[in-house]
Amino acid sequence: MRKLIPIFILTAAIALLSGCFRTNTVTESTTTDVSSEITTTVSETTTLSETTTVSETPETTAKSTAKYAYGVFLSVEKNLERLGDYETVVIDAQHFSKEEIEAFKTKGHRILSYINIGSLENFRSYYNDYKSLKLGKYEHWEEEIWINVSDPKWQEFIIGKMIPELVGKGIDGFFVDNCDVYYHFPTSDIQNGLTNMMKSMVATGKTVLINGGDTYLDAYCKSGGSWNDVITGINQETVFSKIIWNKNKFGIADSDDHKYFVNYIERYANQGAEIYLLEYTKDKKLIKKIEDYCKTKGFGYYVSDSVELD
Numbered sequence: 001m002r003k004l005i006p007i008f009i010l011t012a013a014i015a016l017l018s019g020c021f022r023t024n025t026v027t028e029s030t031t032t033d034v035s036s037e038i039t040t041t042v043s044e045t046t047t048l049s050e051t052t053t054v055s056e057t058p059e060t061t062a063k064s065t066a067k068y069a070y071g072v073f074l075s076v077e078k079n080l081e082r083l084g085d086y087e088t089v090v091i092d093a094q095h096f097s098k099e100e101i102e103a104f105k106t107k108g109h110r111i112l113s114y115i116n117i118g119s120l121e122n123f124r125s126y127y128n129d130y131k132s133l134k135l136g137k138y139e140h141w142e143e144e145i146w147i148n149v150s151d152p153k154w155q156e157f158i159i160g161k162m163i164p165e166l167v168g169k170g171i172d173g174f175f176v177d178n179c180d181v182y183y184h185f186p187t188s189d190i191q192n193g194l195t196n197m198m199k200s201m202v203a204t205g206k207t208v209l210i211n212g213g214d215t216y217l218d219a220y221c222k223s224g225g226s227w228n229d230v231i232t233g234i235n236q237e238t239v240f241s242k243i244i245w246n247k248n249k250f251g252i253a254d255s256d257d258h259k260y261f262v263n264y265i266e267r268y269a270n271q272g273a274e275i276y277l278l279e280y281t282k283d284k285k286l287i288k289k290i291e292d293y294c295k296t297k298g299f300g301y302y303v304s305d306s307v308e309l310d
Contacts, residue, residue, distance in 0.1 A: 089110070090113075105172075119138055130153065155193060163200055174208050181216075207232050239277050241281040242257070
């Protein structure tokens with residue numbers, strides 16, 4: 001998905017972004033039983049149009065004076081100062097200049113840039129150059145198509161142009177989206193194409209968070225690769241929550257999905273991967289489960305009730 005993934009509603013609320021967001025932080029750690037089954041009951045009052053956010057990250061830097069640790073703002077295209085309450089922010093750095101990014105970082109912030117390597121959005125300036133690589137339609141995102149990531153033309157664009165340009169702007173890392181192309185088109189060519197691009201990002205020495213992409217990452221490791229060849233961490237969406245697209249609502253993750261993703265992130269966390277959760281809800285009980293779980297595990301998290309992450 002173009003704008004969902006760090007990654008990924010705390011107890012002290014503030015008004016943020018002209019009243020569009022409410023953000024909270026939690027200072028006390030509460031142990032939670034992560035093996036307890038999550039109910040599938042959906043809160044009928046939670047809609048995609050309402051916006052509440054929460055964030056936390058595993059560690060903060062001493063230089064930062066930000067109130068909140070981690071936030072994902074993929075639809076913000078100007079005025080980074082609006083995000084000044086967050087230490088680490090995920091943005092689409094294609095919309096910002098090197099000077100804007102550097103100015104924001106001098107105030108103690110850390111910037112991860114969204115990069116879409118598995119699909120192509122029609123609003124990108126380079127859409128017409130690569131739309132011929134289409135593999136299929138992207139469900140729920142009409143402006144987006146899955147593309148053939150193994151094609152040399154796409155490889156050259158991402159590795160030879162996009163990655164160097166983003167690094168040149170002074171970003172601290174990558175928030176990599178749509179490696180799930182391998183889930184839909186599970187061929188060795190697609191896997192190898194993703195791997196080439198992921199390794200190129202890791203080679204920069206920057207943070208590389210894979211947003212989703214569990215099928216690809218597991219397949220790569222099962223084929224003999226090591227997770228830290230291709231990522232430094234994971235941002236996983238909807239571990240505790242879910243998006244009910246046909247009802248324009250958020251709900252609670254189905255039990256099987258929850259257990260699957262908990263197993264997935266904890267397996268890699270136990271090997272040293274940095275973990276972030278990105279959740280969508282305003283259900284207070286569910287928010288508390290997310291907070292307790294992440295604080296117990298030392299994971300970062302961000303909770304929003306806007307799928308656009310604006």
